[in-house]
Amino acid sequence: MCDEAAQRREILTTRQMRAVEGAAIGSGSVTGSALMERAGAGVLCEMLALWPEFERPGHAVILCGPGNNGGDGYVVARLLAERGWQVRLAALAPPATPDAQVAAACWQGAVATLSDLGPEDFPPGSLCIDALFGTGLVRPLAPGIAAPLRLAAAQGCRIVAIDILSGLCADSGRVLGGLDLPRAALTVSFQRAKLGHVLAQGGNLSGVLRIVDIGIDGWMAAAGVPARFAGPVPALAKRAGHKYDHGHALVLGGGPGQGGAARLTARAALRIGAGLVTLACPPEALPENAARLDAVMLRPVADRAGLEHLLENPRFNALGLGPGLGLDRARDLVPAVLASGRAALLDADALTAFADAPEALFAALHPGAVLTPHGGEFARLFPDLAQRLATPAETGPAFSRLDAARQAAERAGCVVLLKGPDTVIAAPGGEARVAAAVGEAQAPWLATAGAGDVLSGIVTGLLARGFAPLEAAATGAWLHAEAARDFGPGLIAEDLPERIPAVLRALGC
Numbered sequence: 001m002c003d004e005a006a007q008r009r010e011i012l013t014t015r016q017m018r019a020v021e022g023a024a025i026g027s028g029s030v031t032g033s034a035l036m037e038r039a040g041a042g043v044l045c046e047m048l049a050l051w052p053e054f055e056r057p058g059h060a061v062i063l064c065g066p067g068n069n070g071g072d073g074y075v076v077a078r079l080l081a082e083r084g085w086q087v088r089l090a091a092l093a094p095p096a097t098p099d100a101q102v103a104a105a106c107w108q109g110a111v112a113t114l115s116d117l118g119p120e121d122f123p124p125g126s127l128c129i130d131a132l133f134g135t136g137l138v139r140p141l142a143p144g145i146a147a148p149l150r151l152a153a154a155q156g157c158r159i160v161a162i163d164i165l166s167g168l169c170a171d172s173g174r175v176l177g178g179l180d181l182p183r184a185a186l187t188v189s190f191q192r193a194k195l196g197h198v199l200a201q202g203g204n205l206s207g208v209l210r211i212v213d214i215g216i217d218g219w220m221a222a223a224g225v226p227a228r229f230a231g232p233v234p235a236l237a238k239r240a241g242h243k244y245d246h247g248h249a250l251v252l253g254g255g256p257g258q259g260g261a262a263r264l265t266a267r268a269a270l271r272i273g274a275g276l277v278t279l280a281c282p283p284e285a286l287p288e289n290a291a292r293l294d295a296v297m298l299r300p301v302a303d304r305a306g307l308e309h310l311l312e313n314p315r316f317n318a319l320g321l322g323p324g325l326g327l328d329r330a331r332d333l334v335p336a337v338l339a340s341g342r343a344a345l346l347d348a349d350a351l352t353a354f355a356d357a358p359e360a361l362f363a364a365l366h367p368g369a370v371l372t373p374h375g376g377e378f379a380r381l382f383p384d385l386a387q388r389l390a391t392p393a394e395t396g397p398a399f400s401r402l403d404a405a406r407q408a409a410e411r412a413g414c415v416v417l418l419k420g421p422d423t424v425i426a427a428p429g430g431e432a433r434v435a436a437a438v439g440e441a442q443a444p445w446l447a448t449a450g451a452g453d454v455l456s457g458i459v460t461g462l463l464a465r466g467f468a469p470l471e472a473a474a475t476g477a478w479l480h481a482e483a484a485r486d487f488g489p490g491l492i493a494e495d496l497p498e499r500i501p502a503v504l505r506a507l508g509c
């Protein structure tokens with residue numbers, strides 16, 4: 001992957017974005033006004049690219065706030081008017097920043113107030129440009145501010161959000177005050193995506209997301225180490241070698257009648273390229289599994305002693321357990337898995353088994369481990385963090401799913417992947433990835449029983465292939481969603497491992 005593509009995968013917080021803008025402006029190479037002009041021109045350009053019919057002038061309402069987001073709105077209003085559009089601009093308050101004042105001074109048209117707007121201002125096929133608030137939103141929208149956005153949506157207008165839909169916290173994607181907001185058809189942001197575009201409600205409310213280059217890449221170092229979108233990596237291609245060069249994954253399964261989950265895990269580990277995969281189940285579950293497995297090998301493991309005996313074979317280099325394991329078996333086996341020091345993926349029952357004693361689990365975890373909880377499992381291990389996520393967000397920046405995953409990773413001492421349409425992955429120390437199955441990359445068919453078991457297998461398989469825990473989790477989560485996107489409607493969990501070859505082929509692996 002080229003450097004530019006890697007850079008485009010960065011996702012910034014508002015603080016990081018301000019630091020980058022500040023560094024660019026502080027260098028003297030560019031002014032805030034010039035950036036605002038580029039931002040406004042970029043919004044227009046992206047609108048026309050998405051909706052070529054707007055080459056023919058139409059009707060637009062521009063909603064301007066008092067800050068620089070409003071300033072971008074004045075620029076867009078001017079550019080649309082220059083193209084012959086009928087523009088109705090309504091301001092919440094006079095521009096309050098120097099750059100917004102300059103932009104407003106260049107707007108020759110009338111300025112209405114938000115309360116002046118009525119249904120007649122939003123004729124069919126018109127546009128509503130939301131330039132009320134961007135990265136500066138710090139509290140919920142008052143009812144009178146949200147009203148024109150709702151009116152526009154009710155009239156069937158397409159809403160274009162400048163930088164981010166007003167009301168969404170750009171750091172968390174949560175709607176401040178828990179308001180009911182209409183969805184933007186298009187969001188045009190600048191230089192890099194923000195976390196609020198993809199996390200929580202932001203993923204749905206942002207609509208199509210486009211990022212405009214306003215020419216400040218040269219100052220991106222001021223952002224420190226941003227989170228990044230998960231995506232494919234060159235290491236997915238299988239290098240030359242013997243099967244033992246690609247690792248031997250050991251998946252631990254549960255008792256009779258509960259084996260489907262672990263079989264899905266094992267099959268996915270094999271499909272993603274682990275050289276060998278063995279499923280270890282209680283002796284009484286051997287017949288059932290033997291009848292259902294071919295390339296996946298099978299071994300009996302009755303208990304912890306049996307597992308320790310099996311692990312005398314050093315070739316088992318990545319262990320995956322939890323799906324269909326059973327809570328008692330999980331309590332018995334997890335300590336042996338972690339004591340082995342090998343790369344390990346813990347999911348489902350392997351996490352829930354420690355709901356009463358998360359500290360005991362954290363004490364045993366090591367940096368080679370990956371935890372893959374869904375929201376419920378996360379709440380069992382990290383109840384205080386889940387509580388913070390469940391508490392309505394009133395002020396920005398609000399506590400985000402990524403904040404929660406980062407704190408969880410710190411506490412657990414290993415990589416934590418918190419599942420959802422907006423899967424977040426964090427390592428101790430703060431490095432983070434987002435596997436966002438939202439907007440144009442949505443994968444709603446992944447909400448199906450057993451999808452998580454397959455993710456466990458993909459990550460276990462990548463660990464066996466030698467991927468570092470953070471990259472195994474992030475690449476695995478991306479690939480999992482990509483397989484679902486590739487399959488499309490009607491997907492069930494069994495389809496996911498079978499779709500991995502198509503995804504790998506499309507990547508040129």
Ligand SMILES: NC(=O)C1=CN([C@@H]2O[C@H](COP(=O)(O)OP(=O)(O)OC[C@H]3O[C@@H](n4cnc5c(N)ncnc54)[C@H](OP(=O)(O)O)[C@@H]3O)[C@@H](O)[C@H]2O)[C@@H](O)CC1
Pocket residue numbers: 021032035036039065066067068069070071072096097132133134135136137138139140141142162163164190214
């Ligand atoms: N800097 C640059 O180079 C570039 C920046 N760009 C653009 O700037 C945007 C950021 O601008 P910004 O920092 O001025 O913040 P912005 O989102 O306009 O709002 C701040 C104002 O809103 C107010 N306020 C907040 N919440 C409120 C509420 N609920 N209800 C009512 N008021 C509320 C707050 O007031 P206060 O909290 O002080 O009362 C303050 O006055 C960014 O998103 C991008 O679009 C681009 O042009 C590219 C170049």
Ligand SMILES: Nc1ncnc2c1ncn2[C@@H]1O[C@H](COP(=O)(O)OP(=O)(O)O)[C@@H](O)[C@H]1O
Pocket residue numbers: 374419420421422423437442443444445446447448449450451452453454455480
């Ligand atoms: N609406 C959705 N869009 C995209 N991905 C989703 C959605 N719902 C669930 N997923 C993904 O599907 C998987 C579900 O896993 P999990 O909740 O453990 O289910 P199960 O235990 O049934 O396997 C996770 O990887 C999650 O990120």
Ligand SMILES: [K+]
Pocket residue numbers: 069130131132133134161162163164165166
């Ligand atoms: K906005």
